[in-house]
Amino acid sequence: MRDKIVCYFSAAQSEQPIIHLLVKNYDLVINILKADINPQKEGYLVVELEGERNKYNEGVDFLKSLGVIVEPLSETVVWQSEICIQCGACASFCPTEALAIDRETMEVSFDNAKCVVCGMCLECCPTRAIQLYFEIKEAVR
Amino acid sequence: MQKTYEEINEKIRRGEAVVVTAEEVIDIVAEKGMEKAAREIDVVTTGTFGPMCSSGAFINFGHSRPRIKMKKVWLNGVEAYSGIAAVDAYIGAAQLPETDPENKVFPGRFTYGGGHVIQDLVAGKDIHLEAIAYGTDCYPNKKVDTVITINDLNEAYLFNPRNAYQNYNCAVNLGDRTLYTYMGILKPNMGNASYSSAGQLSPLMNDPYYKTIGLGTRIFLGGGIGYVTWNGTQHHPNVPRGENGVPLTPAGTLAVIGDLKQMNPYWLVGLSYIGYGATIAVGIGIPIPILNEEILYYTTVKDEDIYCPVVDYFEGYPYGKAIDLGKVNYRDLKSGRVTINGRQVITTPQSSYPRARKIAQTLKEWIQKGTFELTCPVAGIPSAEANIEFKSIPDRSPNGITIKR
Numbered sequence: 162m163r164d165k166i167v168c169y170f171s172a173a174q175s176e177q178p179i180i181h182l183l184v185k186n187y188d189l190v191i192n193i194l195k196a197d198i199n200p201q202k203e204g205y206l207v208v209e210l211e212g213e214r215n216k217y218n219e220g221v222d223f224l225k226s227l228g229v230i231v232e233p234l235s236e237t238v239v240w241q242s243e244i245c246i247q248c249g250a251c252a253s254f255c256p257t258e259a260l261a262i263d264r265e266t267m268e269v270s271f272d273n274a275k276c277v278v279c280g281m282c283l284e285c286c287p288t289r290a291i292q293l294y295f296e297i298k299e300a301v302r
Numbered sequence: 303m304q305k306t307y308e309e310i311n312e313k314i315r316r317g318e319a320v321v322v323t324a325e326e327v328i329d330i331v332a333e334k335g336m337e338k339a340a341r342e343i344d345v346v347t348t349g350t351f352g353p354m355c356s357s358g359a360f361i362n363f364g365h366s367r368p369r370i371k372m373k374k375v376w377l378n379g380v381e382a383y384s385g386i387a388a389v390d391a392y393i394g395a396a397q398l399p400e401t402d403p404e405n406k407v408f409p410g411r412f413t414y415g416g417g418h419v420i421q422d423l424v425a426g427k428d429i430h431l432e433a434i435a436y437g438t439d440c441y442p443n444k445k446v447d448t449v450i451t452i453n454d455l456n457e458a459y460l461f462n463p464r465n466a467y468q469n470y471n472c473a474v475n476l477g478d479r480t481l482y483t484y485m486g487i488l489k490p491n492m493g494n495a496s497y498s499s500a501g502q503l504s505p506l507m508n509d510p511y512y513k514t515i516g517l518g519t520r521i522f523l524g525g526g527i528g529y530v531t532w533n534g535t536q537h538h539p540n541v542p543r544g545e546n547g548v549p550l551t552p553a554g555t556l557a558v559i560g561d562l563k564q565m566n567p568y569w570l571v572g573l574s575y576i577g578y579g580a581t582i583a584v585g586i587g588i589p590i591p592i593l594n595e596e597i598l599y600y601t602t603v604k605d606e607d608i609y610c611p612v613v614d615y616f617e618g619y620p621y622g623k624a625i626d627l628g629k630v631n632y633r634d635l636k637s638g639r640v641t642i643n644g645r646q647v648i649t650t651p652q653s654s655y656p657r658a659r660k661i662a663q664t665l666k667e668w669i670q671k672g673t674f675e676l677t678c679p680v681a682g683i684p685s686a687e688a689n690i691e692f693k694s695i696p697d698r699s700p701n702g703i704t705i706k707r
C-alpha cells in the first residue's frame with residue numbers, strides 16, 4: 162500500500178534516525194514531499210510511504226511508539242474556475258480525468274472525487290489556476 | 303451578388319444585419335447553399351484567445367513635478383522601454399522583473415511579468431511606478447517612486463506587433479527529456495502534441511487571403527474595440543496553401559492597436575509558462591463582411607480541412623533541423639488524440655477554444671445591437687502573391703568591419 166502522512170516531531174524524536182529505521186526494519190519506500198524542521202529541531206515531515214500492508218502498519222506504529230504524531234495528509238487540489246482561461250492544457254496531463262475536456266464544448270471541468278493529487282497538472286497551468294494545499298497544523302510548528 | 307460595407311453598416315444601424323459566428327456559418331451554408339446564404343448573411347464573426355508574446359502597451363505617465371525625462375522605468379518591478387519621449391514607455395508582455403530567478407533553478411516559474419502588469423493595469427489595480435533619470439535643464443527630476451492606477455495615465459494603449467497567427471505548428475518532443483517551451487510542457491518520446499490555434503474560429507483562417515482584413519479593420523480586442531494597423535511581424539503569406547486557401551504552415555500575422563482603458567482583464571490575462579517565461583493571453587475577434595460568395599466560402603472552413611505541420615521541439619525547431627513529421631488537422635487535434643508517424647499521441651491545447659467561441663459570440667451581439675459597425679480597410683496587407691523572404695540573423699564577424707556611426 163501507499164499513502165501520504167504527516168509526522169509531527171518534537172526535538173527528542175528528531176535525534177533518532179527514523180527514516181533509516183523505517184527503511185531498514187520495515188522495508189518501506191519513503192519519498193519526502195515536504196519538511197520543515199526549525200532550529201530547535203521541532204517540526205514536521207510530509208512523506209509518502211510505500212510497502213506491504215503489514216509492514217506499513219508496523220512502521221506507522223513504530224513512529225507512534227516514539228511519540229511522533231502521525232496523521233493522514235490532507236492534501237487537496239483546488240481548481241479556481243474564475244482564474245482558469247479554459248485552455249485545456251492541464252487535462253492532457255491528468256491521469257485520472259479529474260481534469261477533463263468536454264469535447265463538444267472544449268470546456269474544462271474538475272472533479273475533485275477523481276483527483277489522486279498526483280500533481281501532474283500543477284506545472285502546466287499558465288494561469289496558476291490549479292493549486293495544491295497541504296493541511297499542516299499551525300500549533301506544532 | 304455583391305454587397306458593400308456601407309450597405310452592411312446601413313443594416314447594422316437599422317438592427318437588421320444577419321450576423322453569425324464562424325462556427326454557425328458552416329451548417330447554414332451546408333443547408334442553404336452558398337448563393338442563398340451569401341445573400342442572407344451580412345457578417346461572420348471570428349475569435350481567438352491564446353498566448354501572444356508579441357504584445358504590449360504604450361503608456362504616457364504625465365509629468366512629475368519637477369519634470370522628468372525617464373531613462374529607465376519599472377511597473378511593479380518590470381521594466382518598460384523608455385527610449386522614447388520623456389514620460390512615454392512601452393511595457394512588453396514577455397518582460398520579466400530584474401529580480402526574477404529565470405531558469406537558474408530549472409524549470410523557472412516566471413510568476414510575474416509584463417503580461418501580468420498589463421492585466422493588473424486593466425483591472426484598475428495599484429501599480430508601483432519607479433523611474434530614474436540623469437536630469438536636464440528642462441527635465442531636472444531624477445527619480446520617481448509612487449503608486450499609480452490606469453486612471454492616472456494620460457494614454458495607455460495596447461499595441462501588439464504580432465497577434466492572431468494564421469495557423470501554427472503542432473509541437474512534439476522527439477528527445478528523451480521533458481521540454482519546457484512556449485508551447486507548454488512537451489513530454490519526452492512524443493508523449494504529447496501541443497497546438498495553439500482556434501482553427502475554424504480563428505480570424506485569419508476565415509479570410510485566408512486577407513480580402514476583407516486590412517489596415518483600419520475594426521476588431522474586438524481585449525474585451526474592447528481595437529483596429530488592425532499593419533501586417534504583424536514575421537508576416538509570411540507566401541507559403542504553401544491548401545485548396546481552400548488556408549496556409550499549411552504558420553503564415554499571416556496582424557499588428558493591432560486599441561485603448562487599454564476600455565478593455566477588460568478577463569480578455570487580457572498574464573501567463574506564466576514554466577521553464578519558458580511570462581506572456582499574455584489576448585482575446586481578438588474580427589468581423590468578416592460577407593461582400594460576396596467567395597468571401598462567404600472562405601468563412602465556411604472546417605477544423606478537418608485545416609492542417610498544420612508537426613514540428614519537433616527537441617532539435618527540429620531550436621536548431622533548425624528539417625525533420626518531416628507530417629501534418630495533422632484541427633478536428634483530430636481537438637478530439638484529444640492525433641496519429642503521428644503511425645502512433646497515437648495525446649494532444650495538449652494552448653489556445654482557449656471556449657473563449658474564442660465566446661469572443662465570436664460577443665462580437666456577434668455587439669453588431670446585432672448596432673454598437674459595432676464595420677470599417678472598410680484603407681489599405682491591404684501583403685497576401686499570397688507577395689514575395690516575402692523569411693530572413694534570419696546573418697552570421698558575420700564584426701572583426702575587421704568598420705561600422706560608421
Ligand code: SF4
Pocket residue numbers: 238254255256257258259260275276277278279280281282283
Ligand atoms: S493532481 Fe493529478 S489527478 Fe488531480 S487533477 Fe491534477 S493531474 Fe489530475
Ligand code: SF4
Pocket residue numbers: 240244245246247248249250251252269285286287288289290291
Ligand atoms: S491549464 Fe490552467 S488555465 Fe488551462 S484549462 Fe487547465 S486550469 Fe484552466
